[in-house]
Amino acid sequence: MxxxxxxxxxxxxxxxxxxxxxxxxxxxxxxxxxxxxxxxxxxxxxxxxxxxxxxxxxxxxxxxxxxxxxxxxxxxxxxxxxxxxxxxxxxxxxxxxxxxxxxxxxxxxxxxxxxxxxxxxxxxxxxxxxxxxxxxxxxxxxxxxxxxxxxxxxxxxxxxxxxxxxxxxxxxxxxxxxxxxxxxxxxxxxxxxxxxxxxxxxxxxxxxxxxxxxxxxxxxxGADTRIFHPDPAVPEVPGRIVTTSSADVPLKGLIHLVEALAKLRTEQPDAHLVVVGTRPSRGPVADALRRFGLGEGTAEDTGDGSGRPAVRFVKGISDSELADLVRSAQVACVPSLYEGFSLPAAEAMATGTALVATTGGATPEVAGPDGETCLAVPPGDSGALAAALGRLLADPALRARLAAAGRERVLSRFTxxxxxxxxxxxxxxxxxxxxxxxxxxxx
Incomplete structure (x- = not known):
């Protein structure tokens, strides 16, 4: 040829x-x-x-x-x-x-x-x-x-x-x-x-x-913007945080998010986490869930009378179901110690959901500047994660501003x-x- x-x-x-x-x-x-x-x-x-x-x-x-x-x-x-x-x-x-x-x-x-x-x-x-x-x-x-x-x-x-x-x-x-x-x-x-x-x-x-x-x-x-886009018909669930964690490995930083949630719930008891991934049966995350009383079947109620589990794992969902789940959250979180790109960040931003992300690896290249398109925290710092999550959950105007700017960033750079x-x-x-x-x- x-x-x-x-x-x-x-x-x-x-x-x-x-x-x-x-x-x-x-x-x-x-x-x-x-x-x-x-x-x-x-x-x-x-x-x-x-x-x-x-x-x-x-x-x-x-x-x-x-x-x-x-x-x-x-x-x-x-x-x-x-x-x-x-x-x-x-x-x-x-x-x-x-x-x-x-x-x-x-x-x-x-x-x-x-x-x-x-x-x-x-x-x-x-x-x-x-x-x-x-x-x-x-x-x-x-x-x-x-x-x-x-x-x-x-x-x-x-x-x-x-x-x-x-x-x-x-x-x-x-x-x-x-x-x-x-x-x-x-x-x-x-x-x-x-x-x-x-x-x-x-x-x-x-x-x-x-x-x-x-x-x-x-x-x-980038994100599939045909699927990951805002949809006002999906109700926002108060206190909901969503993250994607494909494996219980240190790289994904899920252990630090679980620790952050435990800190956060002492001040905002309706805060709860939905993890897109497989629930670990053993290892650091499983141990932390038991230690903090956050596992399904142990602390099922978030404190607001809703009956929602403090931490819930979902897996095998379609892209459309994932998009709806992210839309339903008040905050999306990427707690990774390292990311080569971070598709979850791009997809969350595309749906118009406010983002908290670490500065691990390439995540800042996707998520953008702290305070403009996301709230950025150091990787591995559960205290900083808890503070950023709490700040967003308590401030609807900040969530709306970051969400709009984040979506524009994805549309212009990551498709x-x-x-x-x-x-x-x-x-x-x-x-x-x-x-x-x-x-x-x-x-």
Whole structure:
């Protein structure tokens, strides 16, 4: 294919995603919305993904590339039957899980390489969504360039989990689980084009993964403003705070929000929290809920006679249900210690809900200046979180001002349509570079 042909016609895109759950974590959200908007621009997008499979919109093809799904609910870390193993990649997946590692990035990349080799000529470009497995190094050919998105280096998650580990055994377990990050560092350094979602992530990729800055391009993502928008028909619930926390890990800072809620309720007893995510059965958050008497079934009434639980967890809801939930809140909160972008911040702002957010990672790039589009607090400071939440709950005029300014910020900077246009521009640049320098190795 010539550079001119690649620049002039709609593209055939293979979008790889080793995990695609749209209800838990940002990768599935990214795949769904980017693929839809690329399709609306006229491109043909085929998502190649493993379990949990992504939910895609009309016009986007899903090709299932199944793993052994070793972490599925309700039996995570299951041992598959011998008959489930189809080949040596499956055996590798099971063996890595047995020894405490996380195999999916490597094993998915090996399966993807095999599939793409069998379908030569079907695609113009391969776009990997943060797999960074060794198999990717065999997918790029002179006529098929490779681009990858790194939302943020997983080495950041590893660093924060090690810092919070309280025993030598736990530290050893964390190091083994995140063993795949060594592979991701090696692969990232050899990739010709890396997309990321914020300036903060770009700096982390340079520092943690050693990718030359000239190869990294920032393409901000955004909220689906067709769904996340104000709706006066949804009643506001007094005292309601909403947050999204896909996992009970230190990175998300949920423990600090629970502590903040306990402080806040001593002065504003109707304050209550709805967490979009899975309720942890053990760990720091579960311990804090019990310690402060905030768990469901222990302190069910917020103090205003409503019968609402002090903390409630919801999961598996649709985008429309999520938007209604955020609209019903007086305050949305992003308590993260670090974010590579923070979709929850953008979505809350798009609905016209006032935001309290930490200054962790790239969150300020999305949420904007303190006192103008949000209230910003230091990460890990439950006292500052409690003060900011209490200030907003008590001040309707401030909530309205921040909400309006926040929505305008999202509309002007963070939409999926703009993300797709920018991404397509990088596809075409990669095609032109590949055509001009076929087979050039990146070191």
């Amino acid at each position: 010539t550079a001119e042909a690649g620049l002039d016609r709609p593209l055939r895109i293979a979008l790889l995603s080793y995990r695609g759950n749209p209800f838990c974590g940002g990768q599935g959200v990214y795949v769904r919305h980017l693929s839809r908007e690329l399709t609306r621009l006229g491109h043909r997008v085929e998502v190649i993904g493993a379990q949990p499979y992504p939910v895609l919109d009309d016009g986007v093809t899903l090709t299932e590339l199944p793993s052994l799904d070793l972490y599925r609910e309700p039996d995570p870390f299951r041992t598959p039957a011998l008959s489930e193993h189809r080949d040596w990649i499956d055996v590798l997946e099971t063996a890595t899980m047995w020894t405490g590692g996380f195999p999916e990035p490597l094993t998915f990349s090996l399966r993807a390489r095999r599939l793409l080799a069998a379908r030569r000529g079907d695609f113009d470009i391969v776009h990997d969504n943060q797999t960074l497995g060794y198999g990717l190094l065999g997918t790029s050919r002179p006529d098929l360039p490779l681009i990858t998105t790194i939302h943020h280096p997983i080495t950041v998650d590893r660093r924060l989990e090690l810092a919070s580990a309280t025993t030598a055994r736990r530290r050893m377990s964390v190091r083994r689980w995140y063993g795949f990050t060594r592979m991701q560092k090696r692969v990232a350094r050899r990739l010709p084009t890396v997309l990321t979602v914020s300036g903060t992530s770009r700096r982390e990729i340079v520092e943690d993964l050693g990718v030359p800055a000239r190869r990294i391009h920032v393409v901000p993502i 999926w349509e703009q993300a797709a246009r920018d991404t397509a521009g990088h596809y075409r640049a990669a095609l032109a570079e590949h055509a001009a320098h076929p087979g050039t190795a990146k070191g």
